[in-house]
Amino acid sequence: MNISIVGAGHVGLVTGACFADLGNRVVMSDDDHAKIARLKRREMPFYEPGVEELLRRGMAKRRIRFTTSLAEAVEHGQLIFVCVGTPARPNGEADLSAVETVCRGIAKTMRSYRLIIEKSTVPVETGEWIKRTCRLTVRRGVPFDVASNPEFLREGQAVQDFLHPDRVVLGVESKRAKDLLLELYKPLQAPIIVTDVKSAELIKHASNSFLALKISFINAIAQICERVGADVAKVAEGMGLDKRIGRAFLDAGVGYGGYCLPKDVAAFIHIAEQLGYDFKLLKATAGVNEEQRRSFVKRVGEALWNLNNKTIGVLGLSFKPDTDDLREAPSIDIIRMLQQEGAKVRVFDPKAMAHADGLQGVTFCKDAYGVARGADCLAVVTEWNEFKELDFSRLKKLMRQPLIVDGRNIYDPEALRRLGFRYVGTGRSHGHD
Numbered sequence: 001m002n003i004s005i006v007g008a009g010h011v012g013l014v015t016g017a018c019f020a021d022l023g024n025r026v027v028m029s030d031d032d033h034a035k036i037a038r039l040k041r042r043e044m045p046f047y048e049p050g051v052e053e054l055l056r057r058g059m060a061k062r063r064i065r066f067t068t069s070l071a072e073a074v075e076h077g078q079l080i081f082v083c084v085g086t087p088a089r090p091n092g093e094a095d096l097s098a099v100e101t102v103c104r105g106i107a108k109t110m111r112s113y114r115l116i117i118e119k120s121t122v123p124v125e126t127g128e129w130i131k132r133t134c135r136l137t138v139r140r141g142v143p144f145d146v147a148s149n150p151e152f153l154r155e156g157q158a159v160q161d162f163l164h165p166d167r168v169v170l171g172v173e174s175k176r177a178k179d180l181l182l183e184l185y186k187p188l189q190a191p192i193i194v195t196d197v198k199s200a201e202l203i204k205h206a207s208n209s210f211l212a213l214k215i216s217f218i219n220a221i222a223q224i225c226e227r228v229g230a231d232v233a234k235v236a237e238g239m240g241l242d243k244r245i246g247r248a249f250l251d252a253g254v255g256y257g258g259y260c261l262p263k264d265v266a267a268f269i270h271i272a273e274q275l276g277y278d279f280k281l282l283k284a285t286a287g288v289n290e291e292q293r294r295s296f297v298k299r300v301g302e303a304l305w306n307l308n309n310k311t312i313g314v315l316g317l318s319f320k321p322d323t324d325d326l327r328e329a330p331s332i333d334i335i336r337m338l339q340q341e342g343a344k345v346r347v348f349d350p351k352a353m354a355h356a357d358g359l360q361g362v363t364f365c366k367d368a369y370g371v372a373r374g375a376d377c378l379a380v381v382t383e384w385n386e387f388k389e390l391d392f393s394r395l396k397k398l399m400r401q402p403l404i405v406d407g408r409n410i411y412d413p414e415a416l417r418r419l420g421f422r423y424v425g426t427g428r429s430h431g432h433d
């Protein structure tokens, strides 16, 4: 099929690359000229495993074309995916001006039937607004449909999530739109939910918010575990074996970050407010998440008596492993709080340091051993695999004090204690000596 993607960001590029790999002819447009020029030179604007390879393959087979012209994209694809950014305003509300501009542009240019599909995460009822806006702009007699097809792509696993989804959600209002989307997604052989546009939009809000809720719930349990000397990992395992609960997203830690969960929770709280519903459950979810960052810094401070003039080696900056993304990363708040308490901070991250110029006054190191040099504490903030297997006797020799505060519970407390470390986990008995 001929499809177009408007917005060559994370979601757009993954979507375009995967659809091309499934045999479709894809045009991707973006008004960022520099970005399109880089993509034409086969340079990736971000790190996401597998995407570069798919893009190269798609370009080599002439199934992918990049352009800065929206008109070219509209001309090419009968199905047009809107993947432009929906950044958060200070009050949590999503800024939809890019979606509006693009949809107006599509409507103005199209000469025959087009299916406009919202893929970016947008507030419920955006589909209605798109329809209204397009109706005002489109040439008389040119038919179109608007559909919602939310993405459920985790950064770092986006290609895998796209090609092997748990489900595909199609919010449609006509048989034509439904049939086109069913045909497009047929090769994935995934469970498909067909519903109305608003329900599809709500599935996205509800899913991300529920994931955030699960994380905050286990983090609240972690707080209780710390106070009574229980082990949150075991509690999560015990809960997770209940099929109604499930083990996924029950890893306690420094809380959720990234471009999606914090923004989507804030947006859903705002939407609910506008609809006259006070979503207290989600407000508490966000509150627990912020508290988790403070509580981590507090634990580091308590383990060292105080933080003034202490050197803290931070392992990991990205909001989770396998991505270079620092947006809303817990590490940023944690480092700022450590510095406010007078600590000196050394950091290492395998991928995200190139984007960390905003971090003032920290020492960037070339690996975990560099971070450990002269440190009073190693603070694990992101669970990169390479931090799981370190040479601990080497680390111990490099550090001023052998203390590890593990914000992601990646280490075996007993094993580290046997190696002579003081170990403080999250939701695990502190084991201070």
Ligand code: UGA
Residues within 6 Å of the ligand: 121, 151, 152, 153, 154, 155, 156, 208, 211, 215, 248, 249, 250, 251, 252, 253, 254, 255, 256, 257, 258, 259, 260, 261, 264, 319, 320
């Ligand atoms: C999330 C959703 O998982 C995707 O389904 C969704 O499509 C995407 O947002 C989006 O809306 O675009 P992502 O932001 O890539 O994906 O990250 P997640 O893998 O969901 O992790 C989010 C945060 O939660 C990370 O900071 C991670 O460290 C944290 N987390 C996750 C925990 O603290 N504990 C857990 O058990 C799981």
